[in-house]
Amino acid sequence: MTDQPLNRRGFLARAASLGLTTALVTTLAPRLAFAEWNKAAFEGKTPADALKSLGVADAKESADIQILASDIAENGAVVPVQAVSKIPGTTQISVLIEKNPSPLAAVFEIGPDMLPDVTTRVKMGQTSNVVVLVQAGGKHFTATKEIKVTLGGCGG
Amino acid sequence: MGNPMKIRATAKDGVTEVKVLMSHEMETGFRKDSSGNPIPAWFIAEVTAKLDGKDVMKAQWGPSISKNPYLSFKIKGGAAGGKVAITWVDSKGDSRTDQATIA
Numbered sequence: 001m002t003d004q005p006l007n008r009r010g011f012l013a014r015a016a017s018l019g020l021t022t023a024l025v026t027t028l029a030p031r032l033a034f035a036e037w038n039k040a041a042f043e044g045k046t047p048a049d050a051l052k053s054l055g056v057a058d059a060k061e062s063a064d065i066q067i068l069a070s071d072i073a074e075n076g077a078v079v080p081v082q083a084v085s086k087i088p089g090t091t092q093i094s095v096l097i098e099k100n101p102s103p104l105a106a107v108f109e110i111g112p113d114m115l116p117d118v119t120t121r122v123k124m125g126q127t128s129n130v131v132v133l134v135q136a137g138g139k140h141f142t143a144t145k146e147i148k149v150t151l152g153g154c155g156g
Numbered sequence: 157m158g159n160p161m162k163i164r165a166t167a168k169d170g171v172t173e174v175k176v177l178m179s180h181e182m183e184t185g186f187r188k189d190s191s192g193n194p195i196p197a198w199f200i201a202e203v204t205a206k207l208d209g210k211d212v213m214k215a216q217w218g219p220s221i222s223k224n225p226y227l228s229f230k231i232k233g234g235a236a237g238g239k240v241a242i243t244w245v246d247s248k249g250d251s252r253t254d255q256a257t258i259a
Binding site: 036037038042077078079080097100101102103104105106107108109111113114115117118119120121122123 | 171182184186201202207210211212213214215216217218219220221222223225226227228229230231232233
């Protein structure tokens with residue numbers, strides 16, 4: 001960030017090469033300096049908004065997705081969630097917290113060298129359904145688990 | 157630059173399990189400070205992992221991930237002595253890379 005003009009030029013070239021010309025105005029702001037980060041999906045205010053921005057039109061419930069998390073979280077600031085997909089050809093696993101102000105928590109790209117099994121910790125403002133969305137062979141599948149929160153994680 | 161990550165990578169039966177603990181505020185942008193001003197969002201947005209220099213994992217995160225994020229995932233292959241490198245980029249454009257040897 002020391003050489004502003006050069007930085008900006010590099011940025012423009014990178015954005016243009018990725019075909020992001022329409023997003024140029026927003027990419028000039030430093031905090032949005034990501035080529036791939038799906039801004040629309042992460043800033044979606046409802047699960048439906050987030051799913052739409054992820055390109056999900058029709059997601060089927062699947063029993064082959066496991067959400068491993070406790071039923072009750074004492075501290076909503078740190079809720080461990082493990083998502084495991086047994087659907088062959090899983091290429092993406094996303095985690096959404098339905099009632100959070102921005103529901104989409106994470107999108108994991110599952111490459112050919114990875115097992116579809118990821119664990120992380122999320123914040124939950126209140127008791128909510130946690131939705132795991134799996135993309136496999138161009139189709140989408142979901143599983144839902146309710147986690148009760150006794151102490152919120154998004155308060156000031 | 158942030159503080160160093162803690163990375164543990166263990167190979168067993170042809171699968172390498174990687175556990176990462178990052179040090180980051182993960183500010184949502186929804187909170188307000190004591191005088192009522194909104195605290196701007198500041199969170200890790202992209203995480204990538206390499207096994208022996210080859211990309212194996214890529215993730216996009218939002219501010220719903222907990223403060224000081226924990227991540228664990230499993231890679232096919234990898235052997236003791238191999239290197240796992242993790243990189244994160246946050247919403248201010250800051251980034252950090254740390255490496256661990258597979259045990």
